[in-house]
Amino acid sequence: MVRERDDIVALDSSIILHPAVWDASGHASGFSDPLVDCRFCKRRYRADQLDEAQCGQKPSKHPGETEQCDLTEPRQFNLMFSTRIGPLEETGQDAYLRPETAQGIFVNFKNVAQIARRKPPFGIAQIGKAFRNEITPGNFIFRTLEFEQMEMEYFVPPPAAEEWFRYWVDQRVAWHRRYGIRESHLRVREHEPEELSHYSSATSDIEYLFPIGWSELEGIAHRGDYDLTAHTNASGTKLEWVDGDERYTPEVVEPALGVNRSMLAFMVDAYDEEVVADRERTVLRLHPALAPVKVAVLPLIPRNEEMVGKARALYEELRRVLVAEYDDSGQIGRRYRRQDEIGTPYALTVDEQTLEDDTVTIRDRDSLAQERIGIAGARALVLDRLVADWTTPKTG
Amino acid sequence: MVRERDDIVALDSSIILHPAVWDASGHASGFSDPLVDCRFCKRRYRADQLDEAQCGQKPSKHPGETEQCDLTEPRQFNLMFSTRIGPLEETGQDAYLRPETAQGIFVNFKNVAQIARRKPPFGIAQIGKAFRNEITPGNFIFRTLEFEQMEMEYFVPPPAAEEWFRYWVDQRVAWHRRYGIRESHLRVREHEPEELSHYSSATSDIEYLFPIGWSELEGIAHRGDYDLTAHTNASGTKLEWVDGDERYTPEVVEPALGVNRSMLAFMVDAYDEEVVADRERTVLRLHPALAPVKVAVLPLIPRNEEMVGKARALYEELRRVLVAEYDDSGQIGRRYRRQDEIGTPYALTVDEQTLEDDTVTIRDRDSLAQERIGIAGARALVLDRLVADWTTPKTG
Numbered sequence: 001m002v003r004e005r006d007d008i009v010a011l012d013s014s015i016i017l018h019p020a021v022w023d024a025s026g027h028a029s030g031f032s033d034p035l036v037d038c039r040f041c042k043r044r045y046r047a048d049q050l051d052e053a054q055c056g057q058k059p060s061k062h063p064g065e066t067e068q069c070d071l072t073e074p075r076q077f078n079l080m081f082s083t084r085i086g087p088l089e090e091t092g093q094d095a096y097l098r099p100e101t102a103q104g105i106f107v108n109f110k111n112v113a114q115i116a117r118r119k120p121p122f123g124i125a126q127i128g129k130a131f132r133n134e135i136t137p138g139n140f141i142f143r144t145l146e147f148e149q150m151e152m153e154y155f156v157p158p159p160a161a162e163e164w165f166r167y168w169v170d171q172r173v174a175w176h177r178r179y180g181i182r183e184s185h186l187r188v189r190e191h192e193p194e195e196l197s198h199y200s201s202a203t204s205d206i207e208y209l210f211p212i213g214w215s216e217l218e219g220i221a222h223r224g225d226y227d228l229t230a231h232t233n234a235s236g237t238k239l240e241w242v243d244g245d246e247r248y249t250p251e252v253v254e255p256a257l258g259v260n261r262s263m264l265a266f267m268v269d270a271y272d273e274e275v276v277a278d279r280e281r282t283v284l285r286l287h288p289a290l291a292p293v294k295v296a297v298l299p300l301i302p303r304n305e306e307m308v309g310k311a312r313a314l315y316e317e318l319r320r321v322l323v324a325e326y327d328d329s330g331q332i333g334r335r336y337r338r339q340d341e342i343g344t345p346y347a348l349t350v351d352e353q354t355l356e357d358d359t360v361t362i363r364d365r366d367s368l369a370q371e372r373i374g375i376a377g378a379r380a381l382v383l384d385r386l387v388a389d390w391t392t393p394k395t396g
Numbered sequence: 397m398v399r400e401r402d403d404i405v406a407l408d409s410s411i412i413l414h415p416a417v418w419d420a421s422g423h424a425s426g427f428s429d430p431l432v433d434c435r436f437c438k439r440r441y442r443a444d445q446l447d448e449a450q451c452g453q454k455p456s457k458h459p460g461e462t463e464q465c466d467l468t469e470p471r472q473f474n475l476m477f478s479t480r481i482g483p484l485e486e487t488g489q490d491a492y493l494r495p496e497t498a499q500g501i502f503v504n505f506k507n508v509a510q511i512a513r514r515k516p517p518f519g520i521a522q523i524g525k526a527f528r529n530e531i532t533p534g535n536f537i538f539r540t541l542e543f544e545q546m547e548m549e550y551f552v553p554p555p556a557a558e559e560w561f562r563y564w565v566d567q568r569v570a571w572h573r574r575y576g577i578r579e580s581h582l583r584v585r586e587h588e589p590e591e592l593s594h595y596s597s598a599t600s601d602i603e604y605l606f607p608i609g610w611s612e613l614e615g616i617a618h619r620g621d622y623d624l625t626a627h628t629n630a631s632g633t634k635l636e637w638v639d640g641d642e643r644y645t646p647e648v649v650e651p652a653l654g655v656n657r658s659m660l661a662f663m664v665d666a667y668d669e670e671v672v673a674d675r676e677r678t679v680l681r682l683h684p685a686l687a688p689v690k691v692a693v694l695p696l697i698p699r700n701e702e703m704v705g706k707a708r709a710l711y712e713e714l715r716r717v718l719v720a721e722y723d724d725s726g727q728i729g730r731r732y733r734r735q736d737e738i739g740t741p742y743a744l745t746v747d748e749q750t751l752e753d754d755t756v757t758i759r760d761r762d763s764l765a766q767e768r769i770g771i772a773g774a775r776a777l778v779l780d781r782l783v784a785d786w787t788t789p790k791t792g
Contacts, residue, residue, distance in 0.1 A: 087474075
């Protein structure tokens with residue numbers, strides 16, 4: 001999103017923000033869940049998720065379904081974590097941990113546009129922690145108090161907003177496909193009018209078919225000029241685009257992605273078990289750009305000092321530019337399997353022939369093909385292959 | 397610290413932690429600043445920094461120096477930001493934002509040692525946000541509520557702790573030197589016994605000579621077995637090293653560095669103005685590993701479409717593996733200066749000759765030397781030079 005494009009710049013804004021930002025954005029009043037309490041069993045439930053909850057007395061029933069259930073009317077509870085700046089309760093100032101990274105982008109819109117010398121259409125992207133005081137955390141990594149988010153706000157001239165919204169839905173689906181999610185596991189779901197957030201005139205979710213069912217990975221929202229106008233009104237600073245006689249408030253298209261969920265989706269989709277030469281192997285067919293280790297270096301006979309010396313030297317050279325791993329423990333077959341399981345795309349093996357002619361074998365994780373290459377050109381070759389792999393979409 | 401060494405692994409632990417962690421670590425009771433209030437002018441001061449503060453009534457005096465000053469006795473105020481988990485005040489649970497990343501490492505010691513299959517001596521490192529409710533924030537980037545920290549906890553057999561402490565002080569000085577800090581701007585200051593934190597038996601600070609004077613970049617602390625013992629006692633889970641008959645609580649050496657301060661030090665130290673061919677130039681002589689942009693691609697004549705085409709193609713190839721910038725606005729001299737000012741180590745220029753023989757010039761930021769190289773091998777050559785630069789300490 002940032003490195004491969006000319007029209008998007010990166011930002012790292014702060015986590016703790018002044019309440020005025022959240023008043024302006026609508027989060028102070030609107031970012032809440034409805035809760036009900038049961039006066040009988042003293043349990044608390046999300047009013048909109050009673051169908052998924054178990055009654056505290058009779059787990060086979062939903063709350064409200066037994067005679068004893070005595071539920072209160074729903075009340076709204078804000079999902080932002082609050083804290084106080086300043087050492088004393090009485091003189092401190094309220095502040096909130098960001099529940100999304102987007103508002104840090106909107107309040108910095110003018111600074112970034114000026115400093116990075118950009119004009120619409122252009123985007124500001126950031127990745128970082130966000131925090132939500134979830135009433136019912138859990139469900140594995142799907143609802144956590146603290147999570148990693150990637151968001152990009154794309155500022156466009158208002159007449160082009162609709163077209164850019166469709167562009168970004170397509171682009172983001174292509175992004176998930178490029179990094180390996182197979183087509184049958186991916187779908188786009190348009191929000192119904194009654195589902196839309198207060199700031200959005202259109203939103204599409206990208207959903208993935210997890211083993212537990214379809215779940216959201218990313219939302220692409222048409223936010224219009226809601227945010228820039230809201231912060232302009234609250235701050236008195238005009239967050240608009242001015243160039244000579246041209247003057248307007250840009251509209252915004254926002255792809256917002258949960259990193260933890262997406263990483264899980266990539267792992268689930270890449271996981272494979274197969275039988276090769278009568279033996280089972282587990283392999284994580286991760287796109288090379290996502291693989292945590294890019295290349296492994298293995299001396300065939302770990303007690304052979306010359307082999308180990310050559311392997312270590314090659315490893316030292318590789319790890320200056322790539323995340324590499326060196327492994328000399330156990331049989332070579334088991335070492336290959338270990339790398340297959342964590343998705344390492346390439347393994348270089350130093351063997352007897354290396355000591356004669358300074359060549360090594362390079363083994364491909366997916367095809368299992370092995371070929372001999374010169375040690376001297378190994379780094380350049382591995383880099384070239386990785387770059388070629390990155391460029392070619394891996395689609396299943 | 398992580399990629400170039402075999403004995404250190406990386407971690408990303410959570411920001412919000414349970415109060416029991418901070419009770420065990422001593423932060424709940426001990427991580428505080430002493431404050432005094434002036435009953436007359438209602439201002440608040442750090443009791444240990446009255447010499448640096450201005451009296452609210454007479455700014456030429458320090459608090460307590462005028463007749464009207466009426467200071468309270470010092471009171472201790474904890475520097476941790478607190479929040480509450482759960483939607484309601486009455487049923488919520490206190491939690492704290494981490495004021496350092498280290499405790500997230502200690503409570504994960506056993507998990508990491510097992511999963512990463514490490515035995516002492518080994519280290520766990522992490523980089524991330526930390527938060528401190530500073531009474532007097534400000535002083536540029538030196539005292540901020542939210543900051544980026546790098547910490548590494550190195551676990552060693554107790555008899556070797558003293559030696560490892562000295563090893564890490566030397567290593568960390570060498571690290572700052574390697575990335576460009578000149579020797580005369582760096583010093584090591586050993587803490588006096590009365591300065592030591594509650595957990596430390598020895599601490600050395602690495603200080604840098606900023607334009608405003610000497611200030612701390614990093615502290616290397618001998619923490620002994622304080623932390624692992626404290627969390628063992630509080631949790632009942634033995635955080636110790638066990639291997640057959642061998643069983644002990646490792647001692648810990650911790651280098652802890654403020655990323656924002658260090659980045660400022662690297663920038664200040666790299667900043668240079670010089671006269672070249674009767675013209676002034678500003679150049680940021682950043683170590684290539686720290687330079688935000690590694691290589692620039694410039695078409696000599698931006699209205700020449702063929703030149704632009706070749707330059708764009710080269711740029712697209714480079715930026716798949718390196719942070720690269722493409723610039724076609726303004727005279728070539730000004731474009732070079734722009735890259736000099738942000739510290740870009742290399743600039744590749746596409747000119748008339750490129751159209752004839754597919755060579756480009758490569759310009760070195762520091763020496764200003766230019767030479768012709770083939771476009772086909774440009775990426776490999778730039779990578780090779782960067783790696784060579786990374787390996788060679790840049791010392792002034």
